[in-house]
Amino acid sequence: MARSPVSVLMPVKNEEANLRRGLPALTWADEIFVVDSQSTDRTVEVAESFGAKVVQFHFNGTYPKKKNWALDNLPFRNEWVLIVDADEVITPELAEEIRDAVKRQGADGYYVNRRFVFMGRWIKHCGYYPSWNLRLFRHRLGRYERLSAAADTNSGDNEVHEHIFLKGKSAKLKNDMFHFAYPDIFAWVEKHNRYSSWEAFTSLGGASGHCSDAPQISLELRMKRALKRAAKKMPFRATSRFFYHYILRGGFLDGREGLILSRLMGWYEYISKVKEMEIRRKLV
Numbered sequence: 561m562a563r564s565p566v567s568v569l570m571p572v573k574n575e576e577a578n579l580r581r582g583l584p585a586l587t588w589a590d591e592i593f594v595v596d597s598q599s600t601d602r603t604v605e606v607a608e609s610f611g612a613k614v615v616q617f618h619f620n621g622t623y624p625k626k627k628n629w630a631l632d633n634l635p636f637r638n639e640w641v642l643i644v645d646a647d648e649v650i651t652p653e654l655a656e657e658i659r660d661a662v663k664r665q666g667a668d669g670y671y672v673n674r675r676f677v678f679m680g681r682w683i684k685h686c687g688y689y690p691s692w693n694l695r696l697f698r699h700r701l702g703r704y705e706r707l708s709a710a711a712d713t714n715s716g717d718n719e720v721h722e723h724i725f726l727k728g729k730s731a732k733l734k735n736d737m738f739h740f741a742y743p744d745i746f747a748w749v750e751k752h753n754r755y756s757s758w759e760a761f762t763s764l765g766g767a768s769g770h771c772s773d774a775p776q777i778s779l780e781l782r783m784k785r786a787l788k789r790a791a792k793k794m795p796f797r798a799t800s801r802f803f804y805h806y807i808l809r810g811g812f813l814d815g816r817e818g819l820i821l822s823r824l825m826g827w828y829e830y831i832s833k834v835k836e837m838e839i840r841r842k843l844v
Contacts, residue, residue: 562588563587563588563589563590564588564589564590564655564658564659564662565590565638565639565640565662566589566590566591566638566640566641566642566658566659566662566696567589567590567591567592567593567634567636567637567638567640567641567642567699568586568589568591568592568593568641568642568644569593569595569627569630569631569634569641569642569643569644570582570592570593570594570595570612570643570644570645570646571595571597571617571626571627571630571645571646571718572594572595572596572597572599572603572607572646573596573597573598573599573603573718574599574600574601574603575599575601575603575646575647576599576601576602576603576605576606577743578646578647578740579594579603579606579607579610579646580606581649581740582644582646582647582648582649582650583606583607583610583612584610585649585650585651585652585655586610586644586650587610588655588659589642590637590638591613591636591637591638592610592611592612592613593612593613593615593630593634593636594607594612594613594614594615595615595616595617595626595627595629595630595634596614596615596616596617597616597617597618597619597626597717597718598616598618615630615634617629617630617717619717623706625704625717625718625719625722626717626718626719627643627704627718627719628703628704628706628719631699631702631703631704632703636699639698639699639700640662640696640697640698640699641696641697641698641699641702642658642695642696643695643696644695644737645739647739647740647741648674648737648738648739648740649737649738649740650737651735651736651737651738653735654672654733654735654736654737657733657734657735658670658696658733661696661731661733662696666731667728667729667730667731668697668698668701668726668727668728668729668730669694669696669697669698669701669702669724669726669728669729669730669731670694670695670696670697670730670731670732670733671692671693671694671695671730671731671732671733672692672693672694672695672696672733672736672737673689673690673691673692673732673733673736673737674689674691674693674736674737674738674739675689675736675737675738675739676688676689676691676739676741677738677739677740677741678741678742678817678820678821679745679817679820680817681814681815681817683814683817683818683821684813684814685809685810685811685812685813685814685818686805686806686809686810686811686814686818686821686822686825687804687805687809687811688821691739692732694723694724694726694730696733697724697726697728697730698728701726701727701728702724702725702726702727703724703725704719704722704723704724704725705722705723705724705725706722716754720755720758721755721758745824748824749824752824752828752831753831755828756828756831756832756835757835759832759835760832760833760835760836760838760839761839763832763836797829797830797833798826798827798829798830798833799826800829801825801826801828801829802822802823802825802826805818805821805822805825805826806818806819806822806823
């Protein structure tokens, strides 16, 4: 396959295992930047073995985070940038569609749907599919929103919950990418322990510049965030979260894996609530 005029941006830290799966699926791209956060494993060596350009990012504790920093500072030689996480895999069908999209230039950015794989199974329900993310765009027209300026949320140096503001027209691509988010339950718990700290902080109004109602954010996302804020005021939040994923969003159709994931999401909601209580107590 001839290379397409697309620059790939991949944020990483200690991702040598995922890189061996994800980078071979990106050989069609003209340029690959792997933006590392001082990995202690063989991430740099593996990335360079696949021809990627490795750049080190040093987080100052507040802002900018990794992706926005990269979009502002990396010398991309292409107009189009594709954001791919280390645990995501671009299929050949999606790669071909991306090639056609940048050639047609019918839009300034494109949403890509993700198939979330949990415990070896594609989770088709539970509220995890479809999962649209703006990943392909003209790099001068897209930047991630700034949700928090605080240094103590333990959410890491990479944008996770933030979404892209696109100054232009967007469209959706038909083919999906695969998202192999968690190699095991330990990894799921470790990440969601950090995410719950972020959730607790933002729920108490600690985020500055939260853009949930900004016109650049899609109506669908604004509605989703409004419902999430409303849900946090409900009693029995952990039980309600389980009910939402397992019953309302059809998690029971995903078998044992759907049940496990739904129960874990209930735990996540519970630990977020407890952390909110802890933060309030410390502020008194």
